[in-house]
Amino acid sequence: MKDFKIYIGIASALLLVYLIAQYNKPNPVNWTNTLYYNDKIPFGTFVLYNQLNDLFPDAGVIRTNQSAYSVFSDTTMMPGNYLIIANNLELNKEDYTAMVKYISAGNSVFISAFDWGGMVTDTLKLNLNNEFGKKSVGVNFSNPKLKRAENYVFDKHLTDQYFKKFDTTRATVIGENSLGHANFISYTFGKGKLFLFANPQVFTNYSLLKPQSADYAEKALSYLPEDAENVYWDQYQNHDIPTDESPMRVFFQHAALQWAYYLALASMLLFVVYEIKRRQRIIPIVEPLKNSTLEFVTVVGRVYYEQRDNANIAAKKILYFSDHLRTAFNLKSAGYNHEFISLLANKTGIDLLFAGELVRHINYLLPQKHITDHELIVLNQLIEKFYIQSGSHGK
Structure with a gap:
């Protein structure tokens, strides 16, 4: 019993040290081009x-x-x-x-x-x-x-x-x-x-x-x-005016819609409470088929991660993204220039400002021979955001 208390004490001390280290860990640098007058990040003003x-x-x-x-x-x-x-x-x-x-x-x-x-x-x-x-x-x-x-x-x-x-x-x-x-x-x-x-x-x-x-x-x-x-x-041209972008803002701006929203929530809660009793037998769990493709992708990803060749990974992601633009939108990316930004926004339906940020980051990474983990992560986040905004998905 005494040894068990010692183990618990050591584990608690290690957990406390870990929590303190996590709390004091510096945040990653945010390289977003906000140009916002109150932003202290690199590209704020x-x-x-x-x-x-x-x-x-x-x-x-x-x-x-x-x-x-x-x-x-x-x-x-x-x-x-x-x-x-x-x-x-x-x-x-x-x-x-x-x-x-x-x-x-x-x-x-x-x-x-x-x-x-x-x-x-x-x-x-x-x-x-x-x-x-x-x-x-x-x-x-x-x-x-x-x-x-x-x-x-x-x-x-x-x-x-x-x-x-x-x-x-x-x-x-x-x-x-x-x-x-x-x-x-x-x-x-x-x-x-x-x-x-x-x-x-x-x-x-x-x-x-x-x-x-x-x-x-x-x-x-x-x-x-x-x-x-x-x-x-x-502040107006840079959209630095704080606005309520919640999808519920329309309901809360009008008293009638606000009460309708509350009544709908109350009715739904009553329905859930009434129907909480199970009506059918427990459905047996069927084990899904093993996805060998996922294991293959995991192995390939681990190989790239261990080599730490971020520039190679970034080049392949940009090549894959260019191929997606060509096949999904018939958009040739011979050169990521200013005209291409407008063409990308018009054909894919994404925001013009975001299109500019994506193209500028790609242009920044293309000539680089050494790319940091953060720069690679930002590239991946921008491409994933593009798939969401354009309503398309990578192959």
């Missing part, structure tokens, strides 16, 4: 948002959560700099007209996004592309006072995107990459300016915590007037 008062010391920082038309048409809106850093930009005709009117009054608007659409691209004739397969694409400024002797170089392909086409008769190129493609342009409207920047990840926490990257971002934002009275941070 917490650092930039909290440094706005240092960049514009005399300005008040104000967040906006309405459409561009509602914001710019508000007669109480004060002069200043307006920042839009978002995954997806979509301004309609009314939004664009109101924004141009605001700029013409002597204000500045700075926009940086991955996917551009709506009146901005149509009116200014914008078309974006990526330097796919290129390594170490540097960027620099056109202004000799800001231009550095050596290009600014960012890892993780943060500066791959550029403006392939734009209205050269109206635009001024103020930044280019090392291949001579414009990534930073400006337009003049009346007394103000519109700045368009093709690389939003430059302003994320991951980038700004490095001295070189922070210097480049600071110079890019230096084109905005430093003595502005206000700095507006747009």
Whole structure:
């Protein structure tokens, strides 16, 4: 009995140590491109948002959560700099007209996004592309006072995107990459300016915590007037507005539907209680046939896992995914470029923002020779999410 108590004590102590270790284990890094002002993950914009008062010391920082038309048409809106850093930009005709009117009054608007659409691209004739397969694409400024002797170089392909086409008769190129493609342009409207920047990840926490990257971002934002009275941070375009996405929100917004929901639950509970008594004999358990295919897959998976060749696994998953796109959607993936993102979203019915995230992650992994477990897991999660959103399943 005494020995049994000793064993119980040792087991309890080991369990306690395990629970403490699990509780203090660091969480895996979240590499999602949120660009959310309150996110401290690598690709959030917490650092930039909290440094706005240092960049514009005399300005008040104000967040906006309405459409561009509602914001710019508000007669109480004060002069200043307006920042839009978002995954997806979509301004309609009314939004664009109101924004141009605001700029013409002597204000500045700075926009940086991955996917551009709506009146901005149509009116200014914008078309974006990526330097796919290129390594170490540097960027620099056109202004000799800001231009550095050596290009600014960012890892993780943060500066791959550029403006392939734009209205050269109206635009001024103020930044280019090392291949001579414009990534930073400006337009003049009346007394103000519109700045368009093709690389939003430059302003994320991951980038700004490095001295070189922070210097480049600071110079890019230096084109905005430093003595502005206000700095507006747009939440609407990046969908940073918390919303209730519960499927039951419609019921709880109306009293009649809410009571109907409660009555339905009560009726179902009464039915279950009434029918809880078994009406038929116990059905005997029939052992399912042994699935030898599953054992084979398990063995093959264990071999790959033991070799730890993540790059090989990722290449096969991407090849398998490309074959699925070709057979299920007749979608050829000769090149995962910007046009392919829109084509992928239109043909499969998935969200455009998610399509961009999936393609960018594939483009990031393709040239890599060494891939971490986390990067491989993210690839698998994105492909599985694609199957769910598109309503298709891998072969």
